[in-house]
Amino acid sequence: MTTTRDTVLSGMQPSGALHIGNWLGALENWVAMQDVYESYFMVADYHSLTTGYHDTSALPGLVFQMVVDWLAAGLDPHRSIIFRQSDVPQHAELHLLLSMITPLGWLERVPSYKEKLKELAQRDIHTYGFLGYPVLMSSDILLYRARKVPVGQDQVPHVELTREIVRRFNGLYGEVLPEPEAILTEAKVLPGLDGKKMSKSYGNTLALGESANDVSQKIRVMMTDPARIRKSDPGHPDVCPVFSLHKVFTAPERVSEIDVACRSAQIGCVDCKAILAGEINARLDPIREERVRWEHQPEQVQEILHQGAIKAREAAQETLSLVKDAMHLTTLE
Incomplete structure (x- = not known):
């Protein structure tokens, strides 16, 4: 050839x-x-x-x-x-x-x-x-x-x-x-759901073929800043696995807003995770559609x-x- x-x-x-x-x-x-x-x-x-x-x-x-x-x-x-x-x-x-x-x-x-x-x-x-x-x-x-x-x-x-x-x-x-x-x-x-490196061997992954609901459920229980116990506590995005994924999936200007809001306790972990789930699901939706098509062929x-x-x-x-x-x-x- x-x-x-x-x-x-x-x-x-x-x-x-x-x-x-x-x-x-x-x-x-x-x-x-x-x-x-x-x-x-x-x-x-x-x-x-x-x-x-x-x-x-x-x-x-x-x-x-x-x-x-x-x-x-x-x-x-x-x-x-x-x-x-x-x-x-x-x-x-x-x-x-x-x-x-x-x-x-x-x-x-x-x-x-x-x-x-x-x-x-x-x-x-x-x-x-x-x-x-x-x-x-x-x-x-x-x-x-x-x-x-x-x-x-x-x-x-x-x-x-x-x-x-x-x-x-x-x-x-x-x-x-x-x-x-x-x-x-x-x-x-990427960090996994438990904060370790995302790996199949650790069982802490988000699979490409998972439903939007499953992705949202997994992110909802994902590890965050261990020092932040209450919503009123200032957060530390630099040590938060959820924020690390935001830097990959979320637009830079919104990442900056989340950074400031977390550090000043204007946003809680629940809301932060919901935003992340929405961003990841939006990126995965086209892949999910294609997966369904190919699985049927x-x-x-x-x-x-x-x-x-x-x-x-x-x-x-x-x-x-x-x-x-x-x-x-x-x-x-």
């Missing part, structure tokens, strides 16, 4: 309903990239097995719901290639080939490896697949010869590992694979994944053929 635009690849694991942090932290960037790059967006279901291999019964439904979220948020199958990782067997084959040349020490020093082992200590993830998932990630990137990889700061080491693998491969077999470059996306870490969603996989396999096979030729793994005539 030839293109005059740089290629970008990104993906998500289907691990649960996407929330507003996923939307503002990743999906908005993806939607904008569609008109700038040759864009590949991947449902990383192989990656989900590295920590979730114990029970895969929910995986088909999770894949469907995540793609519905993507489409509702603005990913366009006419402007980007949307596919499921496991539908493109070249991912597994290139992973195997690159694993042959990747030193064990490179994988053990990846920062997220030991962090995840501690974070998920209750699960048995001392597996070959978990240790080697950065090589699978490298394969994902390199199959599409992606020059740009949109990541947060915590994912930069994975892109650097990919660059090291490329240099090692090219040093052994010739200049075959391009070195990708990390695109640092704007870090929008499961065959169309499957067809988008099917067509995306056809295009992805075509591009992936070109790269895999180059790799196998370089490694002298060509078919005997």
Whole structure:
């Protein structure tokens, strides 16, 4: 596949309903990239097995719901290639080939490896697949010869590992694979309902598909300034998770008004939360409408994944053929 635009690849694991942090932290960037790059967006279901291999019964439904979220948020199958990782067997084959040349020490020093082992200590993830998932990630990137990889700061080491693998491969077999470059996306870490970082693992999220009533109910009980007990007490917006969300969803001039009103006890937390719920629901309404439309078209969603996989396999096979030729793994005539 030839293109005059740089290629970008990104993906998500289907691990649960996407929330507003996923939307503002990743999906908005993806939607904008569609008109700038040759864009590949991947449902990383192989990656989900590295920590979730114990029970895969929910995986088909999770894949469907995540793609519905993507489409509702603005990913366009006419402007980007949307596919499921496991539908493109070249991912597994290139992973195997690159694993042959990747030193064990490179994988053990990846920062997220030991962090995840501690974070998920209750699960048995001392597996070959978990240790080697950065090589699978490298394969994902390199199959599409992606020059740009949109990541947060915590994912930069994975892109650097990919660059090291490329240099090692090219040093052994010739200049075959391009070195990708990390695109640092704007870090929008939103507070969750309990004041911690919004995360599915904490159960403190606002999902894209939640009803307006559910969003309002959740915000109504959201944590606020812990030092403000009565409405007559002056508030401290700088330490209030509700105010942090106002800065994301509410117009700047109104945010300033809320700031002043909170500090002078002219507005109470109940009213402040009601304003926030209205702002968030107004932003989510168009996505909700699109979600309903796509949820009622499961065959169309499957067809988008099917067509995306056809295009992805075509591009992936070109790269895999180059790799196998370089490694002298060509078919005997």
